[in-house]
Amino acid sequence: MKILVGVKRVVDYAVKVRVQNNTVDLKNIKMSLNPFCEIAVEEAVRLKEQKVADEVVAMTIGPKQATETLRTALAMGADRAIHIMTDLRTDYMELQPFAVSQIFQKIVEEEKSDLVLLGKQGIDSDCGQTGPMLAGLLDWPQITFAANIETDGTSMTVERETDSGTETIKIPQLPAVVTCDLRLNEPRYATLPNIMKAKKKKVDTRVAEDMGIDLSPRNQVLEVFEPAPRKEGIMVEDIDSLIDKLKNEAGVIA
Amino acid sequence: LFVAKPHLTNVFTGDSRQKKYNGDASIVARPQTTGEVSRILKYCNEKRIGVVPQAGNTGLCGGSIPIAKEVILSVECLNEIEYFDSISGILGVQAGCVLQDLQNYAAAKNHLVPIDLGAKGTCQIGGNVSTNAGGSYYYRYGSLRGNVLGLEVVLANGDVLNLGYNPSHLKDNTGYDLKSLFIGSEGTLGIVTKVAILCPRLPRSKCAAFLSCQNFEQVTKILQMAKMQLGEILAAFEFMDDGVLSIVKEKVALPLSEMYPYCILIETHGSEEDHDREKIERFLTNTMEDGIVLDGVLAQSLSQVEDFWKIRESCNPCVAEEGFVYKYDISLPVNDFPLFIEDIRNKIPPEKALRTCNYGHVIDGNLHCNIVELGNFKVDLELSKSLEETVLESVIKRGGSISAEHGLGQYKHIHLPRIRDSATLSSMYAIKQQFDPKGIMNPGKYLPPQMSSE
Numbered sequence: 147m148k149i150l151v152g153v154k155r156v157v158d159y160a161v162k163v164r165v166q167n168n169t170v171d172l173k174n175i176k177m178s179l180n181p182f183c184e185i186a187v188e189e190a191v192r193l194k195e196q197k198v199a200d201e202v203v204a205m206t207i208g209p210k211q212a213t214e215t216l217r218t219a220l221a222m223g224a225d226r227a228i229h230i231m232t233d234l235r236t237d238y239m240e241l242q243p244f245a246v247s248q249i250f251q252k253i254v255e256e257e258k259s260d261l262v263l264l265g266k267q268g269i270d271s272d273c274g275q276t277g278p279m280l281a282g283l284l285d286w287p288q289i290t291f292a293a294n295i296e297t298d299g300t301s302m303t304v305e306r307e308t309d310s311g312t313e314t315i316k317i318p319q320l321p322a323v324v325t326c327d328l329r330l331n332e333p334r335y336a337t338l339p340n341i342m343k344a345k346k347k348k349v350d351t352r353v354a355e356d357m358g359i360d361l362s363p364r365n366q367v368l369e370v371f372e373p374a375p376r377k378e379g380i381m382v383e384d385i386d387s388l389i390d391k392l393k394n395e396a397g398v399i400a
Numbered sequence: 401l402f403v404a405k406p407h408l409t410n411v412f413t414g415d416s417r418q419k420k421y422n423g424d425a426s427i428v429a430r431p432q433t434t435g436e437v438s439r440i441l442k443y444c445n446e447k448r449i450g451v452v453p454q455a456g457n458t459g460l461c462g463g464s465i466p467i468a469k470e471v472i473l474s475v476e477c478l479n480e481i482e483y484f485d486s487i488s489g490i491l492g493v494q495a496g497c498v499l500q501d502l503q504n505y506a507a508a509k510n511h512l513v514p515i516d517l518g519a520k521g522t523c524q525i526g527g528n529v530s531t532n533a534g535g536s537y538y539y540r541y542g543s544l545r546g547n548v549l550g551l552e553v554v555l556a557n558g559d560v561l562n563l564g565y566n567p568s569h570l571k572d573n574t575g576y577d578l579k580s581l582f583i584g585s586e587g588t589l590g591i592v593t594k595v596a597i598l599c600p601r602l603p604r605s606k607c608a609a610f611l612s613c614q615n616f617e618q619v620t621k622i623l624q625m626a627k628m629q630l631g632e633i634l635a636a637f638e639f640m641d642d643g644v645l646s647i648v649k650e651k652v653a654l655p656l657s658e659m660y661p662y663c664i665l666i667e668t669h670g671s672e673e674d675h676d677r678e679k680i681e682r683f684l685t686n687t688m689e690d691g692i693v694l695d696g697v698l699a700q701s702l703s704q705v706e707d708f709w710k711i712r713e714s715c716n717p718c719v720a721e722e723g724f725v726y727k728y729d730i731s732l733p734v735n736d737f738p739l740f741i742e743d744i745r746n747k748i749p750p751e752k753a754l755r756t757c758n759y760g761h762v763i764d765g766n767l768h769c770n771i772v773e774l775g776n777f778k779v780d781l782e783l784s785k786s787l788e789e790t791v792l793e794s795v796i797k798r799g800g801s802i803s804a805e806h807g808l809g810q811y812k813h814i815h816l817p818r819i820r821d822s823a824t825l826s827s828m829y830a831i832k833q834q835f836d837p838k839g840i841m842n843p844g845k846y847l848p849p850q851m852s853s854e
Contacts, residue, residue, distance in 0.1 A: 160702035162508075174604055176673065178701035214677075218700045335655040335697035335704065338611075338684055 147199045147299040147320070149190045150259040151224065152250065154180040154236065155208045155215040156270045165372050169239055170270075177211070179218045182265025186326040188333040189295060190263050191223035198299045201225050203257060207241065207249055207354060209233050220344035221336035227347065228253060232354035234361060237268075241354075243275035245361045250276065251283045252357060259321065260299075266291050266325040277325035287317050291327040423466035425452070432477045434552060434560055434593045440473060441591065441840075442558030450843045451556075453587035455495060455527025458519040460727065461809025463531065463586045467844045475526045478593060481505055488570060489599040490549060495526025495592050511599040514541035518713035526592045532584030534805030536712075539763045540635040540669065541600055544583055551579045552594035556836040565594050581831065586807055588846040589835040603635070603669035605676045608705040609684060611696035612660035616738045618692045619662050623734065623763060625692075626666060629683040633676050635669040637763035638712050644757035644770070645711075648718045652711050655697045655704075664762075665712050667705070715759045719770050722755075724779050726771040728791050731801035734765050743794040744769060747786055766804040792818065810845045817848065 157163055158176040165171065179187075193199040204219035205228040206212045216227040230249055234240040254262060267274035274290070281288030293312065294305040302317045307327050336344075354361060382388045392399045431437045444451050450470035457464050466472060475496040483492035489511050493502060500520040503513045515528060517535040527533075529551065532544050541547065549572075550564030563579035564572055582592055613619060619639050626634055640663045645654065656663070670676040680698065687693040699705045719725055732740055741758060748754050753774040760768040771787065773780070792815060795802050802819060803812050817825060832839075832847055 158702045160706070176605075176702060181701075181703075211674075221700075332653075335610075336700050337656075338609075338688055338693065338696040338698065341681070341698055342685060342688070 147193070147260045147297075148201045148203070148257065149193065149199045149261045149263055150250075150254055150257055151183070151186050151190045151202060151204050151219065152262070152264040152276070153183040153187060153204050153206045153215050153219045154265065154268050154270075155206060155212040156180045156237070156268050159269060165370055168370050169367075170237060170370060172235075172237075177214075179215050180265050180268050180270075182267060182269070182326055182328070184218075184222075184265075184333045185328065185330050186263040186265050187219045187222050187224060188331045189292075189326060191334075192331065193295075193297070194223065194225075198297055199261070203228060203259070205230065205250070205253060207232060207246060208236050213349065216349055217341070217344050218336055220347045220349075221341045222334060223340070225347065227349045229349055229351045230354045230357075231351055232361070234354070236270075238271035238273065239367055240363060241361060242363045242365060243271075243273050243279055244364050245359060247276050247279035247283055248359045249354060249357060250280045252359065254280075254284060261297075261302075261320055262286075262323045264323065264325045266327050274325070277323050281323040284321075284323070287322045288324070289315050289317065289322065290325045292324050293327050293329040295324065295330065423452075423462075424469050425466040425472045426469060428472040428474055430474045430477045434478070434554060437473070437475075437478075437554045437591055437593055438558040438560055440471075441554055441556055444471060444840050445556045445558065445838055448838055449840060451840050452842055453526075453530070453591045455525075455530070456498065456519065456523035457527075458523045459527065459531060459809060460729070460806045461803070461811045463807055463809030463842070463845055464527070465810070467810060470843065473591065475591070475593065476524065478526075479524075482594070483596075484509060484511075485568070486511070489601065490568075490570070490596055491599050492550075492565065492594065492596045493525060494594055495529075496524050499523050499525060499528060506599050507602055510602045512541075512602045513597065513599055514547045515544060518716055525595050525597070529583055529592050529595050530585065530587050531807045532805070534761065534764070534766065536636045536638060536667075536761060538761060538766075539637065544597075545580060547598045548579065548583055548595060549598055550594075550596035551582055551592055553579075553582050553590040553592050555590045556838065556841050560593075561590075565596050570598065581835075584807070586809065586846045587842040588832060589841060591841075603671065605633075605670040605673040606667065606702065606705060607670075607676055607680055608665065608667045608699040608708045609680065609696055610655050610699075610708045610711075611664045611666065611684075611687070612656055612658075612694045613662050613664065613692060614694060615661060616741075619664060619762060620734050621692050622664060622687055625687060626683065627763075629686065630666070630668055630679060633668040633670040633679060634666070634763075636665070636667040636761075638665040638760065639663070639762040640665070640712065640715060640759040641757065643755050644715050644719060644759050647722055647755070647757065647772075648711060648714050651718050652714045653707075654711060655708070656695055658695070660694055665708050667709075712759070715757070716768070716770075719757050719772050723753075723773040723776050726773075726784060726787050728767075728769040728771075728787075728802075729760075729804050729806040730767050730769065730791065730795050731765050731804040732767060732795060732798055733800070734762060736798050736800070737762070737767055740767070740794050740798070740800075741769065743790055744771070744787065747790045749783070752780075752783070764804070765800075808846050813846050813848045 155177050158178040163170050190202040202224045204224040206215050207230040264277045289304040291307045292304045293307045296303045304315050306313050429440050452466045452470045452472050454464040454472050454474045478494035479496040481493045506513050515535040516537050552565040553561050642661050757770040760766050
């Protein structure tokens with residue numbers, strides 16, 4: 147079974163972003179592997195360790211520096227990588243999910259992948275659309291928000307997290323697209339020996355603009371602004387004032 | 401202003417982090433302004449009432465715990481940030497500001513408070529200054545003695561002194577540097593009410609590695625290689641042995657799957673991610689190729705950097721949860737660490753369930769040696785005496801310090817006559833007499849009771 151894992155280079159989870167000129171300011175900001183993609187890589191590597199998969203290919207779409215993201219995936223155990231180069235902003239400002247999923251579709255068809263593992267969403271755009279769109283383009287089954295995956299390489303049973311509980315879905319026959327959620331696994335650290343080994347692993351480079359796909363955005367971003375700051379709490383003198391405020395200001399009691 | 405209820409005073413009289421010391425007090429004063437601090441001290445001075453200054457109460461030598469029902473004077477209500485200059489980096493704050501709050505404030509302004517310790521969520525800057533707190537960034541950003549540009553202090557008689565708490569300039573050579581006396585004197589000369597501290601810029605690139613090696617000689621080698629090859633980006637270098645990690649791993653996940661005799665945490669601060677990464681990877685490759693590093697991980701995100709620090713910062717609290725801890729905080733030449741550890745090991749009775757846990761800021765030659773009696777929270781006084789004697793002997797003969805950063809408090813001060821010559825000690829007593837003639841400031845601590853006349 148060949149697995150294609152999507153890995154996205156995003157603003158590091160711990161960074162507090164700032165808005166500048168109606169867009170998120172990315173200058174000199176720490177970028178890292180999207181946490182949900184990290185979980186997808188971990189799952190793919192585990193499937194290879196269980197001998198269910200025989201090859202894990204990591205793919206990213208991004209600028210020159212995105213090779214760092216691929217190197218993390220390779221250090222975690224991916225066998226080789228594909229870097230689709232583009233200088234377009236990948237945080238929804240320029241490159242958007244429809245174009246991204248078309249790029250994935252092309253690569254999946256070339257690679258003849260049996261399973262595509264993606265993070266459920268990028269923490270920059272929070273779209274969660276690439277997985278479902280890709281499945282639609284490929285006409286493959288899709289399971290999103292996977293919290294547990296069991297497969298023998300042919301069929302697959304996935305538990306997915308929903309707001310109302312866990313749903314178990316069985317796919318009788320691969321291929322499929324699965325997007326990964328937080329509880330699926332605990333990603334491993336990149337150990338030094340593996341980081342060194344990763345340097346020797348193959349990375350194929352392509353240019354996004356040369357792939358014959360319309361990369362222009364489908365949606366126009368009108369405005370980007372920071373959420374209003376949380377209002378400070380106030381102290382009240384007694385229970386009556388508290389009830390008064392809850393009733394007449396906050397409007398949370400009748 | 402005053403809190404007199406016993407159940408509320410427990411928070412102030414108990415030793416929050418170790419549960420080792422317990423004092424007794426019936427009054428906790430929580431002044432809101434320097435003026436109130438002054439009035440309280442003036443009153444206590446007139447009536448000869450002992451005062452225990454208290455900030456975050458996270459000290460490890462019982463320095464902020466009352467001994468004989470002294471009045472606790474807590475600075476926790478003096479918690480305003482007064483001034484910040486983004487060009488010079490000078491931050492002017494009141495003594496009761498929690499360190500982590502200051503770190504967050506400085507970070508939002510692209511700056512860094514130059515100290516960082518595990519207790520940051522609770523400790524307050526007035527306490528940090530009064531104990532000359534060390535922490536993990538001592539190597540990179542220097543000690544508080546260098547970074548504190550000014551203080552406002554209140555003396556026992558109520559006098560308020562402005563010792564350079566003037567946040568407009570850095571360099572000032574006008575008169576005796578009195579503020580130095582208040583840094584590290586643990587509230588025995590007066591109370592610190594305001595601190596002006598110099599903050600460096602927040603590093604644009606922060607990275608960390610968690611490494612393992614076979615023995616302490618290799619720790620020393622890695623340290624030297626790090627200083628040379630990481631050079632200006634090296635910010636912190638900590639070590640932990642398997643004694644402490646075997647306890648920590650029950651509570652906090654370790655990044656390496658196997659247990660190694662020694663682990664090292666390295667953090668780098670720099671201005672360019674690519675440049676720093678290249679340097680770190682080259683350094684790590686060298687250590688692995690030389691066979692000095694057995695295994696290790698390199699943080700791939702800021703979250704992973706935090707994960708590594710969580711391990712190091714959990715050492716103290718995790719060990720404290722296992723039993724009574726015989727705790728030693730010493731300075732030694734790094735090459736002498738194994739000799740010291742051997743001296744201690746030889747004194748441990750094999751029939752007791754004692755585990756030695758060694759960790760600390762090895763780059764500063766600072767070792768935290770903790771011996772915990774697993775499953776037993778009662779102190780064995782004889783063992784305590786014998787271990788302490790061994791520690792003293794072993795450290796003194798090697799020219800080290802018996803308290804690198806934890807201070808003296810009510811626990812280590814009795815050893816002063818052994819490590820300080822009599823002329824130095826006399827000078828210290830003279831200074832105490834000058835600033836606190838009635839002896840109301842943190843009595844029974846810091847300086848041992850004088851043997852001679854009185």
